[in-house]
Amino acid sequence: MxxxxxxxxxxxxxxxxxxxxxxxxxxxxxxxxxxxxxxxxxxxxxxxxxxxxxxxxxxxxxxxxxxxxxxxxxxxxxxxxxxxxxxxxxxxxxxxxxxxxxxxxxxxxxxxxxxxxxxxxxxxxxxxxxxxxxxxxxxxxxxxxxxxxxxxxxxxxxxxxxxDMPIALVVAEVSSETKKVSSTEGMQRAMTSPDYSSWIQNSAKQFLDIQNAIITSDIEKIGYIAEKNALDMHALNLTARQQPFTYFTQETQQILAIVSDLRHKGILAFSTMDAGPNVKIITTLNEAPTIVNHLKKEMPHLKVQTAASGPGVTYD
Amino acid sequence: MxxxxxxxxxxxxxxxxxxxxxxxxxxxxxxxxxxxxxxxxxxxxxxxxxxxxxxxxxxxxxxxxxxxxxxxxxxxxxxxxxxxxxxxxxxxxxxxxxxxxxxxxxxxxxxxxxxxxxxxxxxxxxxxxxxxxxxxxxxxxxxxxxxxxxxxxxxxxxxxxxxDMPIALVVAEVSSETKKVSSTEGMQRAMTSPDYSSWIQNSAKQFLDIQNAIITSDIEKIGYIAEKNALDMHALNLTARQQPFTYFTQETQQILAIVSDLRHKGILAFSTMDAGPNVKIITTLNEAPTIVNHLKKEMPHLKVQTAASGPGVTYD
Structure with a gap:
C-alpha cells in the first residue's frame, strides 16, 4: 500500500x-x-x-x-x-x-x-x-x-x-549565488541584535494589522505591512552583535529599487525577502504582468515567475 | 603670495x-x-x-x-x-x-x-x-x-x-567595487525609513553616552557605542521605503564576522562603516597589529592600514 x-x-x-x-x-x-x-x-x-x-x-x-x-x-x-x-x-x-x-x-x-x-x-x-x-x-x-x-x-x-482576493506574488530569482547563511544560523545571529526585542513587539502589532487588512481584502495594506516586516527582519541581520550580515546582493537592491519606482508610478508592488537574495513582490493578478515585463526589460537575466493564492494539502 | x-x-x-x-x-x-x-x-x-x-x-x-x-x-x-x-x-x-x-x-x-x-x-x-x-x-x-x-x-x-588615549583605527579596504550610492543619495533614501525618527532619538542618546566614554578614556565603550550607531545607520538604508539598499558586500560581512570573532577572543575590536563597503575597526594601538595580522591572514587580498588619533588643521 x-x-x-x-x-x-x-x-x-x-x-x-x-x-x-x-x-x-x-x-x-x-x-x-x-x-x-x-x-x-x-x-x-x-x-x-x-x-x-x-x-x-x-x-x-x-x-x-x-x-x-x-x-x-x-x-x-x-x-x-x-x-x-x-x-x-x-x-x-x-x-x-x-x-x-x-x-x-x-x-x-x-x-x-x-x-x-x-x-x-x-x-x-x-x-x-x-x-x-x-x-x-x-x-x-x-x-x-x-x-x-x-x-x-x-x-x-x-x-x-x-x-477571495486577486493577490499575486511575482518571484524574482537573481542569477548570482553568494555564500549562504542558513536560516537557522541567520536567526541565531539576528537574535544577538539589540533591536531584537523591539522587533518582536513590532511584529506582534504587524501580525494583528495585517489580519485586519486581509479581512478587508486590502492588498495594498497587506503589501505595505509585509514589506515593513521583511525589511525590519533584514535590518536585524545587519545589526546583529555577533557577525552582522545581509542576504541582500547588488541584484537584490536593483530589484528593490525597481519595485519602489513602479510603486511611485502607481503600480501596487511591495517587496518581501527571506533567507536569500531573491525578491518576492506582492501585487495583484492584474498588475503582475506589468511588473514581470518591467523586471525582464530592466534585468534580462532574472528568472521571473508569478504565483497566485494556492490550496491546502490534498491527498491522492 | x-x-x-x-x-x-x-x-x-x-x-x-x-x-x-x-x-x-x-x-x-x-x-x-x-x-x-x-x-x-x-x-x-x-x-x-x-x-x-x-x-x-x-x-x-x-x-x-x-x-x-x-x-x-x-x-x-x-x-x-x-x-x-x-x-x-x-x-x-x-x-x-x-x-x-x-x-x-x-x-x-x-x-x-x-x-x-x-x-x-x-x-x-x-x-x-x-x-x-x-x-x-x-x-x-x-x-x-x-x-x-x-x-x-x-x-x-x-x-x-x-x-590622551591609545585609540586606533584599522582601515580594511575591500577589493571589489560595486555600484555606489553617493552619501547624498543614500541619506535621502534613508530618510524614507519609518525608523528614521527613532534613529534620531537613539543617536542623540548615543551622542551623549559616547562623550562620557571619551572623558573616561573607555575605548571599549567608545567602540561599542560607535558600532551600534553605525549598524543602526546601515539598517536605515535597508528599511528605506524608497529604494532600500545596503553598502555591505560579501567581503564587508566577512570582515564583520572576523571582528566579532576577535572580540569573542578578548580583543578590543568594534566596526564602523560609512557610505561604502570598507570597514574601519576601532581598537587600541596595542591591539591593532593583532587585528591587522589576523585580517591579512584570513583575507590576503585586503588592503589594511592603521591610523591613530591625529592633529587639527596646520598652516605652513
Missing amino acids: TSTATAHTNIALIKYWGKKDAILNLPTTSSLSLTLDKFYTTTTVSKNDSIDTLILNGQNVDARKIQNFLNILRDELGTFDQLTITSENHVPTSAGLASSASAFAALTAAVTRELALDLPNETLSRLARRGSGSASRSFYGHFAVWHEGIDDKSSFAESIAAP | TSTATAHTNIALIKYWGKKDAILNLPTTSSLSLTLDKFYTTTTVSKNDSIDTLILNGQNVDARKIQNFLNILRDELGTFDQLTITSENHVPTSAGLASSASAFAALTAAVTRELALDLPNETLSRLARRGSGSASRSFYGHFAVWHEGIDDKSSFAESIAAP
Whole structure:
C-alpha cells in the first residue's frame, strides 16, 4: 500500500525569524503566510523492510534529515515500519522559496495517511513543525497563521477565514549565488541584535494589522505591512552583535529599487525577502504582468515567475 | 603670495546621515568624530587672473564643485580674486574615508589665510560645512563634535576636551567595487525609513553616552557605542521605503564576522562603516597589529592600514 499527499509552499508575510526552542522549533513570534499555487511537493510513502529511504526527483539522496524527522514521528505517533519516501519537488530550491515547507508538510500528510491515522490539520501542522517551522503553515490554502505557542502542543498553524482576493506574488530569482547563511544560523545571529526585542513587539502589532487588512481584502495594506516586516527582519541581520550580515546582493537592491519606482508610478508592488537574495513582490493578478515585463526589460537575466493564492494539502 | 594648509580626515563615531537643509548642509543630528593622523590633504592657494582652477595630485581636474564652494565663500567673506588650488590628497579615495572632509577643511583654511583673515576655527568649520558636512569636523585634533544647529550660524564643530588615549583605527579596504550610492543619495533614501525618527532619538542618546566614554578614556565603550550607531545607520538604508539598499558586500560581512570573532577572543575590536563597503575597526594601538595580522591572514587580498588619533588643521 502507498499513500500520496501534495502540499504547496507558502511565503511568510509576517516572518518567522528566531526560535525560542531550537529542538521543538518554537518560534519567538507568530507568523502569517500566503500559500502559493505554483510551487508544491508531491510525496508518496510506502513501507519497506530495510531502512528509511528518500528518492527526491528520481534521485536517491541523503535521507538523514528525513530519518530524524521520521523518528520524531515514531516517538509521537507510535513506532512504524521503515519507509520509502518518493518526493517530486516543484519548488526550485534556488528560488529562495522554502521548499522545506511543502516537503515536510507533504511528508507528514502522506505518512499519517499511510498509518491510517485521520488527524486534524492542527495536529499535522504541529508535527510538521518539528521538521521545518514554516511547514506548519503549508496545510492550509490561502492565508494561514502559525501561533507561536508556549510549548509543543500550543505551537501550530490554522487557516484564516479570508475573502477571495486577486493577490499575486511575482518571484524574482537573481542569477548570482553568494555564500549562504542558513536560516537557522541567520536567526541565531539576528537574535544577538539589540533591536531584537523591539522587533518582536513590532511584529506582534504587524501580525494583528495585517489580519485586519486581509479581512478587508486590502492588498495594498497587506503589501505595505509585509514589506515593513521583511525589511525590519533584514535590518536585524545587519545589526546583529555577533557577525552582522545581509542576504541582500547588488541584484537584490536593483530589484528593490525597481519595485519602489513602479510603486511611485502607481503600480501596487511591495517587496518581501527571506533567507536569500531573491525578491518576492506582492501585487495583484492584474498588475503582475506589468511588473514581470518591467523586471525582464530592466534585468534580462532574472528568472521571473508569478504565483497566485494556492490550496491546502490534498491527498491522492 | 601663496597660502598652504593641511587638514586630516576624520571618521565619524556618531554618524552624520541625513540633512534637514540640503543647501546649507544642516544635518538632522549632531555627530562626533576622531581625526586620523595618517590621512590628510595639503592645499595651497594663490590668486590668478583667469578662472578658479584645481590641480589635484598634479592633475588639472574638473573644478565645478570647488568653484561653487569658492563662490559661497565669496558671498560669505566678500568677493576675492580667482584662485589656483593645488591639492595633494593623502587619503586613498577608495578607502571609504571621506577625502572630502580633509579637502574642504584644508581649502577653507588656505583660502582664508590667503585673504589674511584670521578666523576662529568655529567660523572656518561653519564655512567648510557648506562644501561637505563632514569637513566641519576636520579643523580639530582628536575628538570633535559637530553641533547640528538650527541654522547656518549655529551648525559648526568644536573640539572635545578629552584625555590622551591609545585609540586606533584599522582601515580594511575591500577589493571589489560595486555600484555606489553617493552619501547624498543614500541619506535621502534613508530618510524614507519609518525608523528614521527613532534613529534620531537613539543617536542623540548615543551622542551623549559616547562623550562620557571619551572623558573616561573607555575605548571599549567608545567602540561599542560607535558600532551600534553605525549598524543602526546601515539598517536605515535597508528599511528605506524608497529604494532600500545596503553598502555591505560579501567581503564587508566577512570582515564583520572576523571582528566579532576577535572580540569573542578578548580583543578590543568594534566596526564602523560609512557610505561604502570598507570597514574601519576601532581598537587600541596595542591591539591593532593583532587585528591587522589576523585580517591579512584570513583575507590576503585586503588592503589594511592603521591610523591613530591625529592633529587639527596646520598652516605652513
